[in-house]
Amino acid sequence: MRRVGDVVRVAQGLAVVRSPDDAHPATGADVVDEQLSTVGSVVDVFGPVERPYVAVSPVDGVHLPGLVGATLYER
Numbered sequence: 001m002r003r004v005g006d007v008v009r010v011a012q013g014l015a016v017v018r019s020p021d022d023a024h025p026a027t028g029a030d031v032v033d034e035q036l037s038t039v040g041s042v043v044d045v046f047g048p049v050e051r052p053y054v055a056v057s058p059v060d061g062v063h064l065p066g067l068v069g070a071t072l073y074e075r
Contacts, residue, residue, distance in 0.1 A: 001073045010064040015056040025074040031056050032075050
């Protein structure tokens with residue numbers, strides 16, 4: 001598992017995750033939380049190259065506001 005980053009906000013039905021460095025998952029990659037529960041999948045990578053943001057589309061049943069501050073990982 002590789003760390004994707006921390007959820008910094010929720011916008012337009014997506015979790016916005018800030019990468020800790022320039023490594024980021026590919027579009028379509030599955031994302032899990034610390035309990036290895038599937039949170040969603042990557043739909044976009046944007047922002048500065050050094051520390052991009054990753055937009056994650058949630059799976060059904062995921063409460064997005066509860067993810068703010070959580071660390072997410074690529075499966």
